[in-house]
Amino acid sequence: MEYRCSTCGKIHDDLPHMGLDYPDYYFGVPEEERSTRIEITSDTCIIDEEDFFIRGVIEIPVHAYPEVFGLGVWVSQKKENFYTYVQNFDSDKIGPFFGWLSNSISYYHEDTLSLQTMAHFRSDELRPRIEIEPTDHPLAIDQRDGITLAKAWEIVHFYHD
Numbered sequence: 001m002e003y004r005c006s007t008c009g010k011i012h013d014d015l016p017h018m019g020l021d022y023p024d025y026y027f028g029v030p031e032e033e034r035s036t037r038i039e040i041t042s043d044t045c046i047i048d049e050e051d052f053f054i055r056g057v058i059e060i061p062v063h064a065y066p067e068v069f070g071l072g073v074w075v076s077q078k079k080e081n082f083y084t085y086v087q088n089f090d091s092d093k094i095g096p097f098f099g100w101l102s103n104s105i106s107y108y109h110e111d112t113l114s115l116q117t118m119a120h121f122r123s124d125e126l127r128p129r130i131e132i133e134p135t136d137h138p139l140a141i142d143q144r145d146g147i148t149l150a151k152a153w154e155i156v157h158f159y160h161d
Helices: 024-028 029-039 077-088 138-145 148-161
Strands: 039-040 044-047 051-060 069-077 095-099 116-120 129-132
Touching: 024 044, 029 039, 029 044, 044 148, 051 077, 051 138, 069 116, 077 095, 077 116, 129 138
Parallel strands: 051 129
Antiparallel strands: 039 044, 044 051, 051 069, 069 095, 095 116, 116 129
8 A cells, every 4th residue: 555655755655663672771771781780682671680571562553554553662561470471472372461661652742651551462473462551641542543544654754754
């Protein structure tokens, strides 16, 4: 599906997903200490053997578009749930597990850090689907009600321009 972006004026073919590389708490550890205090992979993060995070995807429906818009984020997990996930990485037979959104998604003017979430686990090597708990926060509303294709591209350009 081709789309002329109202932000940049270019023709785009496919809507990309966006992702954040680290939980915000990663940056709270001084850079010179990260190699000794943080264990991080592309899907998990442990800070000081006390704080546990998993990477997942907030899926936002896009009106009149066949695919969802994915925002890759990190959510906290209590230690027991974190290790249950690690031991059952490719299983939809666990969870869902509660967690706190661990990223500030700066596109949204209201802070997203520490929104309540549920991580829904999936098989087929898919990252967990992150559901924002129902609230009046704009991100929760976008996930619940969907967004226009123009807004999805606005978010993409917010991070890539």
